[in-house]
Amino acid sequence: MEKKIRKILQHLPFLILDQRKTRGYSLMHDLRFWNKHKSSMVIFDVGANVGEITNDFCRYLPGSRIYAAEPISETYEKLVDNCKKLKNVIPLNFGFGNKEDELDMYVIEDSKYSSVLDSSFAAKHNHKIEKVKVTTLDSFCSLNGIQEIDILKTDTEGFDLEVLSGGKNLLDKKSIRFIVSEATTLRHKTNNTSFFSLAEFLGGYGYVLTGFYDLVRTEGSHGPIRVTNALFEPYL
Template structure:
């Protein structure tokens, strides 16, 4: 597994800590440059929209879950992590966030129970390892459900923000939530995408882009860009955020009106 240099990881911790505080305050978020933090950009573009339902699929130990829980105190955050030991850590890390619900399950294309080979680092555990030779490594049976079924069972009709980090099985998560997506019940989707088609741990950006384009979603932005750690000069992966066209259209109309009024004022005073 490739590892990020320690000094870069430390600087990112400080950097994202500052962005988190700014993203949580509408008055400050407007000063953050576009492209650094999705919630700051969303606040600028959609100042009157509030998030009430957030899904963190592939929560691992809860780094992003905690960010969601703190930044969006009025939202319900559902965090999915199937591996027992990692799930226990997730629960401990989010115990003081009353708006977070932890779910010990993976989301996939269909409901199942599968055996996966556990990896040395919890962040790379994946359904891709189901049925692989154990080679002495521990194996755990995990529960897989679908986005559609989970929402149906809990009468969840709408998701404002869906974050997916499923280590290469992100498309299966989307297939299992096709009804929610096709019916327009998801506003924003954040997916980890790669730019090397030969890397099975990352869904190629083009695959993800085309999938969302076919369902009426636009690319909102690319965030948390990470260069190839080997030193080769190309982009390794990033978080791609997509927005439903109906949301983008709702934002564009008042902005267009404001621009037109500004032009009228310039002509009047010019």
Template sequence: MGALKYMLRLVSQNLGPVSLALHQAANLYTKSYTNVNHDMRTNGEFYLLDKLARFDVKTIFDVGANKGEYTNACLTKFLKARVHAFEIVPETHAKFISNVRSDRVIINNFGLADRSGTIEINYNPKKDGLSSLIEGTDINKGHWTTRRVEIRCGDEYCRANDIKSIDFLKMDVEGAENLVLLGFFEMLRGNKVSIIQFEFGMINIYSKFLLIDFWKILEGHGFRLGPVMPKGVDFMGYNPRNENFQGPPNYVAVHSSRPDLIDAVRLK
């Protein structure tokens, strides 16, 4: 093994064509192995919905609803569910309305955060799905502008709409997931949310909200967490080695009071 490591080191550090080819192949393998994949059809997100379809899912929150692909998938999988969708960017909100036609959807033209009011969001007309409340990022290149948009607190929204519990809370808000979670403090404290899905990636470098912070908050509220893989959720304890911003883009937390849900979506 020592000789093999020595030979690999020599090849990898000579920076020649063989070294480059091996690096590219290893990088591709690593991304596939760790499920660095944003295609919901193959990265496990739609598989997760399939596994949950046999349960009585009635209330879904799609926070960061974008153009409506995820909401439409939920409508197909959960025939009795009502989806509360939130799309904060006016232009993207208009696309959602064009793509989603159902009386089981309540579409809101504001976002959810830790307070109610207005805020500036970074918006790119060519990549509107990457719009973010997080400032100072240079991850996604392009021409960015700002929009003054409305935000509301999740707990306030639930009180105003007489929502007693949330079966599935999906968050895809480009680094502002922690703000959304803080806005649901009362719902989380009261064990009123069964499943939470959130994104994690390089933008969390700028939001300064890491996996350890997700684990602390959600485990503190009785959830079990793990990354979404193509064939289920790999529930695990916190591991600092996963703070590499290059792992699976989606994580799921299921409340420990629902062992039936945990078993249904667990990676087997």
């Protein structure tokens, strides 16, 4: 009985949102609503870190097969530990980019801010450099017989365009149904991907913006959007 009550309470906010037909409030709610007729999906969590979003995908989109990519060795170990009870999660100890490569990762204490790009940001913090392996979405999907990605989430501290560039074949075929990438509207913020560059790149493949989620502004409730998760889907 206790488990049943806990499950009802867990899903109660989403049941309320479903009744109100509210969209644009919760990313997980919207993804679940738009995919409610699919019993199984393929999800890529690129820049999975310790698996917080990976666990959310498992919780709200059960039955999905989730590839969680985290190239930093110590963070990857935490990811594996946090997902060890989740049989549908496949942890990957490498990153994705626009070509097969080995890159310098600037690893700082709060690993979610580590990056292969912004050494100036790392210089302001205690950090170390770790060599990490990178492959492409097109190559990985081809080798593993993956024809379609239902949800691609990228959170790579400014490397998101490179990740997407490595999936040009998938994008050409509109074989990625939803793309959610962390982005910024501030042009001087180099440790996040520019939303404008992201929209222009994906627009070239026929993808359009569906919504902004998890807005973080520079001045609390107003001011420019510092960071957001931007959701795109193909417009046919």
